[in-house]
Each structure stands twice: as C-alpha cells, then as structure tokens.
Amino acid sequence: MTLSQEQLDLVEAAKGARENAHAAYSKFLVGAAIRLRDGRVFVGANVEICVFPLGVCAERNAVAAAVVAGAKYGDFERVVVVGHAVELTPPCGACRQVLAEFADASLEIVTYNLSNGEYAEYSLGDLLPNAFTGANLIQP
Numbered sequence: 001m002t003l004s005q006e007q008l009d010l011v012e013a014a015k016g017a018r019e020n021a022h023a024a025y026s027k028f029l030v031g032a033a034i035r036l037r038d039g040r041v042f043v044g045a046n047v048e049i050c051v052f053p054l055g056v057c058a059e060r061n062a063v064a065a066a067v068v069a070g071a072k073y074g075d076f077e078r079v080v081v082v083g084h085a086v087e088l089t090p091p092c093g094a095c096r097q098v099l100a101e102f103a104d105a106s107l108e109i110v111t112y113n114l115s116n117g118e119y120a121e122y123s124l125g126d127l128l129p130n131a132f133t134g135a136n137l138i139q140p
Contacts, residue, residue: 003110003119010035010080011112011119017043017058018082018114024048030089032058034066035078042066059095063102076103084114090127099124100131 003011010033018031023046030046044061059081066076079099083089088111091099099107105125112119124131 003112006035007078007080007110010041010078010110011082013041013043014058014080014082014112015114017045017062018084019045021045021058022047025050025052029084030058031082032062033080034059034062034076036066036071036075037077038075040066040069042069042071057092057095059091060098063098067102071102073102074104076107078108078110080110080112082112082114086115088113088118088120090120090122093128096124096128097131100128100133105129105131 013033014031017033018029021029021031023029025048032044034042042062042065044058044065046058047061048055059079081089081091090111091109103124105123107124109122109124109127110119
C-alpha cells in the first residue's frame with residue numbers, strides 16, 4: 001500500500017515544519033501536520049528547552065495552532081508525524097492524550113521516517129485504546 005496524495009502533501013507540510021524545530025540538545029527534530037475536515041492544515045515542530053520537561057512536541061504545537069484558529073472536537077481528520085530516526089516516530093503518550101481531547105478513536109495517524117521512507121498508518125484507537133476523555137469526568 002502507498003500513501004495517498006493527500007497523505008503525501010501532509011508529509012511535505014510536516015517536513016517543512018520539522019525544518020523549524022528547536023532541538024538544540026537532542027538534535028531530534030520532529031514535524032507534524034494536522035488536516036481538519038474542512039481542508040485546513042496546521043503544522044507544528046518540536047520545541048526543546050534546556051529544562052527538558054518544559055519542551056513541547058510537534059503534535060501538540062500543531063494541535064495548539066489548530067485550536068487557536070477555531071478547531072473543535074471532531075474537526076481533526078488526519079495527523080502526520082515526520083521524524084528521522086532508526087524507528088518510526090509515533091506520537092508520545094502525552095500527544096496521544098491531547099489528540100483524544102479533539103478526536104475520536106478513528107482519527108488517522110501516519111508516521112513517516114525521513115531516513116528510509118518507511119511509514120505506518122494507525123488510528124488513535126490503535127495507539128490509545130480505552131482513552132480517558134471528558135466523558136469520564138461527567139457525573140451521573
């Protein structure tokens with residue numbers, strides 16, 4: 001199976017964002033692109049800070065850009081994450097949880113590896129089964 005043209009376009013958008021990543025310490029640059037159902041695309045790059053826990057992943061920066069532009073729950077259609085490593089770079093646990101705030105388990109997530117062109121497609125449900133969401137907070 002090959003990536004669709006829409007997926008490839010998001011790979012290119014994520015690659016462009018990755019070029020602006022700030023990873024002065026680890027040199028691990030990541031880019032992400034999110035496509036909304038209305039066709040708009042938002043990108044993010046990881047921003048690493050010398051106090052490592054304060055850094056922000058590319059996916060969460062892309063989500064923030066979409067939210068600032070008015071995106072709401074259910075608007076997210078597809079997420080592409082681009083890295084350059086030995087293995088693919090799927091969203092970390094924190095990013096998976098943030099994505100679950102804005103999309104259901106069917107959200108498509110594609111990871112793409114610049115080092116070898118390898119990619120994988122997942123659903124958010126594949127990566128975060130039984131997610132804790134706002135529904136868990138609602139009192140009966």
